[in-house]
Amino acid sequence: xxxxxxxxxxxxxxxxxxxxxxxxxxxxxxxxxxxxxxxxxxxxxxxxxxxxxxxxxxxxxxxxxxxxxxxxxxxxxxxxxxxxxxxxxxxxxxxxxxxxxxxxxxxxxxxxxxxxxxxxxxxxxxxxxxxxxxxxxxxxxxxxxxxxxxxxxxxxxxxxxxxxxxxxxxxxxxxxxxxxxxxxxxxxxxxxxxxxxxxxxxxxxxxxxxxxxxxxxxxxxxxxxxxxxxxxxxxxxxxxxxxxxxxxxxxxxxxxxxxxxxxxxxxxxxxxxxxxxxxxxxxxxxxxxxxxxxxxxxxxxxxxxxxxxxxxxxxxxxxxxxxxxxxxxxxxxxxxxxxxxxxxxxxxxxxxxxxxxxxxxxxxxxxxxxxxxxxxxxxxxxxxxxxxxxxxxxxxxxxxxxxxxxxxxxxxxxxxxxxxxxxxxxxxxxxxxxxxxxxxxxxxxxxxxxxxxxxxxxxxxxxxxxxxxxxxxxxxxx
Amino acid sequence: xxxxxxxxxxxxxxxxxxxxxxxxxxxxxxxxxxxxxxxxxxxxxxxxxxxxxxxxxxxxxxxxxxxxxxxxxxxxxxxxxxxxxxxxxxxxxxxx
Numbered sequence: 236x237x238x239x240x241x242x243x244x245x246x247x248x249x250x251x252x253x254x255x256x257x258x259x260x261x262x263x264x265x266x267x268x269x270x271x272x273x274x275x276x277x278x279x280x281x282x283x284x285x286x287x288x289x290x291x292x293x294x295x296x297x298x299x300x301x302x303x304x305x306x307x308x309x310x311x312x313x314x315x316x317x318x319x320x321x322x323x324x325x326x327x328x329x330x331x332x333x334x335x336x337x338x339x340x341x342x343x344x345x346x347x348x349x350x351x352x353x354x355x356x357x358x359x360x361x362x363x364x365x366x367x368x369x370x371x372x373x374x375x376x377x378x379x380x381x382x383x384x385x386x387x388x389x390x391x392x393x394x395x396x397x398x399x400x401x402x403x404x405x406x407x408x409x410x411x412x413x414x415x416x417x418x419x420x421x422x423x424x425x426x427x428x429x430x431x432x433x434x435x436x437x438x439x440x441x442x443x444x445x446x447x448x449x450x451x452x453x454x455x456x457x458x459x460x461x462x463x464x465x466x467x468x469x470x471x472x473x474x475x476x477x478x479x480x481x482x483x484x485x486x487x488x489x490x491x492x493x494x495x496x497x498x499x500x501x502x503x504x505x506x507x508x509x510x511x512x513x514x515x516x517x518x519x520x521x522x523x524x525x526x527x528x529x530x531x532x533x534x535x536x537x538x539x540x541x542x543x544x545x546x547x548x549x550x551x552x553x554x555x556x557x558x559x560x561x562x563x564x565x566x567x568x569x570x571x572x573x574x575x576x577x578x579x580x581x582x583x584x585x586x587x588x589x590x591x592x593x594x595x596x597x598x599x600x601x602x603x604x605x606x607x608x609x610x611x612x613x614x615x616x617x618x619x620x621x622x623x624x625x626x627x628x629x630x631x632x633x634x635x636x637x638x639x640x641x642x643x644x645x646x647x648x649x650x651x652x653x654x655x656x657x658x659x660x661x662x663x664x665x666x667x668x669x670x671x672x673x674x675x676x677x678x679x680x681x682x683x684x685x686x687x688x689x690x691x692x693x694x695x696x697x698x699x700x701x702x703x704x705x706x707x708x709x710x711x712x713x
Numbered sequence: 714x715x716x717x718x719x720x721x722x723x724x725x726x727x728x729x730x731x732x733x734x735x736x737x738x739x740x741x742x743x744x745x746x747x748x749x750x751x752x753x754x755x756x757x758x759x760x761x762x763x764x765x766x767x768x769x770x771x772x773x774x775x776x777x778x779x780x781x782x783x784x785x786x787x788x789x790x791x792x793x794x795x796x797x798x799x800x801x802x803x804x805x806x807x808x809x
Contacts (some may be wrong), residue, residue: 254783373806
């Protein structure tokens, strides 16, 4: 019998507020150490945390997008543990009464089927500071700029059954928080962090002991770390060393491609939560919830369905285009201005995506504006250039050489549609290749491609392909 | 009623990084147990349907607008720190 993999995820999304969750310090990334840590963040005696309104709003926003119960009365609790980058000795979090309760998120699997993943809860909490261990002898340096930055911890049910499903879930949630504008999703800077709980068991037997993999900061690492950890656990089971799988936290080492033990969870599990007396219960009224609901943008699933019905796109194309809100808006601009949604989708999911991929850039970093891509596609539509030449023009646009029209003009790429000019080229080729002409005329149809190639070469790729084909057929027929 | 043992006192002290001597641990165990005796009186009360109190004040949390109101006072704050370097607070080494 096969092993069943059971995965649950905890995702920490840093909320895109200007100030911290409990103080008026800035949350901007990359500042000089401790220049954004005030008396509240430093945990000086006598200070009081005051909750950021935006953080509550963002929590509710996500809850609504996950079709979840909204905690109309949520309570902050102290999660006690000792670590120097947590100067209070406790993290203010939510325990029994979080801002977001049970909800769900639908993910699409590779075969196109939709799977519903349960969301257990999402709660507001503050981030800790950062410890710097390098460069010090028997000391650590502490930077509290990140301390008290607002986080939303989103906890899934253990509904995920493979590394691929886990990645699909993380990508979907990543896309969702960015649609909502509640998190910038920057995984490199730690704005969107992933902890994965993994266990293996045989179907219809109790769940195995779970191991938590911490702080995975790329989609690729998530998949690799899960696959490694699953194999490790299966191997231990097969070797009869099941008792060596202990409930612990491990770190993934991307260089070695393996997980290693970080700390035993026994101690860490005893967080001695209790309601934080410095904070009162947070109440959210129905009217406030409805006001927030009214600000929700069109979400990826709805947008995807609309792209399919309104623009006649395939599920696959639509799915790719709605991954980011910017990309979806870009597509709509191009589709509307060119009046050809299929052409727009083909270019965006083809040339544009491939070029971004090659440059290892995100869609948001695309150097070509929607209106400029429209300029290029219009020249394909009016037969000024062929699709093939358009790719060269696109590359030039990418390199900042100008608009499609200026590049076409400067490089002399205007397509030859004049039948006389194309006929002249064909006549020359027929005259220069009598052997091939004879072969073609004796029934070797495959030779046709040879003539197309020669003619295209002679026209420097500028001959209109359809016209060339027609004329070539006529001329070769003799 | 559940009495607090000396081991439990030591465990909690360790979690909070408090140095508690054996002598004190014994005393704390009995003091803490007495507090529990007091709290145990609540067991006699029917709490069915009562929402657990999160705060003794009958009020709700006031919210702050999301604006940055603080400026950098690092140099002043770090004057009372035992040791700093390159803007970082230095602490005894912590290893995961």
